[in-house]
Amino acid sequence: MSNFDFDLFVIGAGSGGVRASRIAASHGARVAVAEEHRVGGTCVIRGCVPKKLLVYGAHFAEDLKDARQFGWDVPDCKFDWDRLRDNVLAEVTRLEGLYGQTLENHKVTVFKTRATVVGPQKVRLADGQEISAERILIATGGWPHVPEFPGSEHAITSNEVFHLEKLPKRVVIAGGGYIANEFAGIFNEFGSKVTIVNRGDTILRGYDEQIRDRLLQISMTKGIEFRFNAPFQSIERNDDGSLTVNLENCDAIQADAVLVAAGRVPNSKGLGLEEAGVELDEHGAIKVDERNQSSVPSIFAVGDVTNRIQLTPVAIREGQAFADTFFGNKPTLVDYANVPSAVFSHPPIGAVGMTEAEARNKLGSIRVYTSDFRAMKNVLAGRNERALYKMVVNAATDQVVGLHMIGPDAPEILQAAAIAVKAGLTKADFDNTVALHPSMAEELVLLK
Template sequence: MSEFDFDLFVIGAGSGGVRASRIAASHGARVALAEEYRVGGTCVIRGCVPKKLLVYGAHFAEDLKDARKFGWDVPDCKFDWNRLRDNVLAEVDRLEGLYGQTLDNHKVTLFKTRATVVGPQKVRLADGQEISAERILIATGGWPHVPEFPGSEHAITSNEVFHLETLPKRVVIAGGGYIANEFAGIFNEFGSKVTIVNRGDTILRGYDEQIRDRLLQISMTKGIEFKFNAPFQSIEKNDDGSLTVHLDNSEPIQADAVLVAAGRVPNSKGLGLEEIGVELDKDGAIKVDEANQSSVPSIYAVGDVTNRIQLTPVAIREGQAFADSVFGGKPTVVDYANVPSAVFSHPPIGAVGMTEAEARNKLGSIRVYTSDFRAMKNVLAGRNERALYKMIVNAATDQVVGLHMIGPDAPEILQAAAVAVKAGLTKTDFDNTVALHPSMAEELVLLK
């Protein structure tokens, strides 16, 4: 008999923690999992899944208008926020149930409570119960960062935005990253007046400059207002419940809701990690090696709490690699090269590999191919919005090292194209592929 209560104790039932738990259990490990909020984590409960459902809902605003050009007699339609909100939350409930069922099917013991680490091989539940485990995995994810300023308590984050009682008529969004731009598109399509306020001068830092400039141009055309180099001073709550947002270098803005989307930080506070010698970086991320092992040999971490790449599929890969390596006898290391990403803005962005600037700095000699076009659907609908596809090629080897796209269904197209970039295919390989016509994706094999 083992001297421990469990072979593995996982803290955090998000995408990485759930994957690690069920795979470890499938390898025969005795696994326990603690989650203080809801099974499913940020992505399922208050992140990418409910957000994508809101994105789908927002698209109908333009689709219903465009349908008239395609012969459909569509009357003026009224949007019901409460109905969409409740339907989305019901779907979240359904998915949470499925995640719980998966854990149960794999005989993972689930503790629906907070757990903290009190020793290299011991955790303590909120009720005081202490449990021993040969290994502990931290998979607590990230948490929205809210800068401290007067009145910051009147702002909401992406945690609360899915639960708004009413649709705000005026929304101020703080930040310039993917969460800020995604919710700007959502609220704008729902009819809210949206203002993005950014303390810097760039949106979507890390994405290709031409692509992010195109999103800025289209967003402004759609009516979204941007204020750059305008840090928050304060938020003042008025007698009627509205908010006045005071900014540096700008006039005050009146709003009904303020959404702070200023990035996410590793959710490691209060877990007892530093007290037992687990090394954290300056942002609170758990430092781990390529085997996901921390400075304490019995403690591992995966997902956003390590702050490597904050993407759900990456957390899942890390959880799988950890379980296979430690409990399955299959040493696995996650490859972080050419990880595709998307911004579900209006229109959406898909990207994989190096940007033009990164490629020039790293490779020196590159070739850049672009296609700037109007999607066929937009032409007939009378919508002037243009898509932009961009391919970065290593001039010395002809290898495609980056693909960047903005336009309808860009993430759906990019996923398949990312396989080609990951496989190291060349521009000639793309050229030799017959186009699928008529489609937007064919632009990728017609670039000249």
């Protein structure tokens, strides 16, 4: 028997931590997990799952109007934020229970408290109890970054947005990334007046330029306002409870809520990592090698706390690879090439591989194919909103190196198409595939 209390101690029961715990336990390891918030982590509790449920709820605003053009006698409908909020939070609680049950079924010991590292193979719980483990895995994820400025305490983040007591009539959203654009679409469809304020001049940095320009155009058509090159100066609380947002280079904006979506930082503070000898980068991310091992051989990390690719499925892959490598005798490395991503904006975006600019810089000679069209549903509904599909091809090999889409169900379509990019298929392979008609996805095999 081992001289340690556990073979593996995991700090953080989010997507990566739960997967690593479950797989390690299935390989016969004695596993414990400490979670100071709620089992499930950011994705399940305060991230992609409740956010996607709000996205579904927001879609009904347009669907109910469009239904009239399809013969349905739909009366004017009133949106009830309290009902949706409570139903979403109830679903989150249900999922939290399932995650806890999964750990219990695999005989993983769960400590519902904070844990910190006090040595290469020792952790301390909030009550002072010290526990030894042969290996320690840090899976504490990320945390919303709130820049410091006067009145920043009046702003909320994506952590609190799901718990709003009432729907704000006017919302200012700080940031230009996926979280900012997703919540802009959600609140706009719910009837709020939305203004996105960005300290730079670009939204969705890292996505293909044509795709992000199309989202900007459509968002403005839907009534979302944008302020670029406008850093926050201060937020003031008015006597009536409203907020005054003071900006550089712009007039002040009156709001009922300010949501800061200015990125996420690794959640590594106060864990005792540096004292234990774990090396962090300038952003607080744990530096790890390809096997998720830190500068301390017995301490590992997966997920957003490593600041590699901040996506739930990547954290899950890393957790699985870690457990299989060190407890299953199955050495596994995560392949980070061609990881698909989505923005659940209105309309949504799906992307995989290189953007046009990246491909030109890396490959030199490329071919670009686009399809700019109105979805059949939008035509009959009388909506002028257009979808845009874009394929980037290596001219020397005919290999498809990038796919970028904005339009209805783009992420659902992109998931299958990402397999083709990952497999290195060519434009000829797409051309040789018979179209599925009538569908939006058929545009991918009809690009000329």
